[in-house]
Amino acid sequence: MDFLDTFAEFGLNHIRAWAAARKLACGIEQSARMSSKILETRRCLISFSLAEAGHEAAADVTQICRAMNAPDTFLQSIARFINAAAFVHFGFEYSGTARIGKCYLELPPPAPSQPRKAGRLQFLGFKWSLQNSSIAVVSRYKSSLVQDWSEIKSVLLAATDYKLRPILDSLLQQLQPCSHKTMEIFPLLEISEEGSDRRSWDLNVYDGQWSLGQIQSSLSAAVEMLQIPQQDFFPWILPNSSRALGHIATGIGRRGEPFLTVYYGARGVEKL
DSSP, X not given: OGGGGGGGGGTHHHHHHHHHHHTOOEEEEEEEEEEXXXXXXXXXXXXXXXXXXXXXXXXXXXXHHHHTTOOHHHHHHHHHHGGGOSEEEEEEEEETTEEEXXXXXXXXXXXXXXXXXXXXXXXXXXXXXXXXXXXXXXXXXXXXXOOSHHHHHHHHHHHSXXXXXXXXXXXXXXHOOSSSOHHHHSOEEEEEETTSOOEXXXXXXXXXXXXXXXXXXXXXHHHHHTTXXXXXXXXXXXXXXXXXXXXXXXXXXXXXXXXXXXXXXXXXXXXX
């Protein structure tokens, strides 16, 4: 992830110093987003347990987001909600030439004795331009109560542009689990953004133990349909083909564009 060092002065060095000072291990996950004529692979999330970060975690996270040029309104919201969170995920990505910062607060799962509820907030996401903090959105990731794999497919396909639908249908057929305990294996989240028409879904398939290489044909078909240059696709997929497939996100983006995002290769690291 050579691109990550380009964020050194946009908060990454603060994260590194914080992790070193608190002796924190972290997780790193990468992603690739496909939309019309664009494949963006310079994207990652860096994740920490807030319990391990200690009693000063709220102040530390707020200070890191300040170093990442987060808007003041976001800093206030993060400080207000962070004590309810179990994990924090810092994100860095390129969108063309624009550099984007993110902070996701992940709530702890409900207790096993509590009934599962549709619409339960799992992630509160803050996303902003590192070069212009007036460009900013808040996202909410909420749990969905679907009964079986066929319902998962129906939800995802209904949210997908008709041109992408056959490709996604083929991909989901390949990923269909053998277990009847579908919801324990593949959690589904509904995503919405304040002030945006974005409507999308995120399906976690890490427990299926698939690799990116195993779904390469479906990804290649999506690349062709979205008119993404093959010379952009192969330099990304070939060195990452053995990496674990993690999440599939699809739907309609904030500008009304269809997209498909794959998250992959989550791993723990002891030093950034």
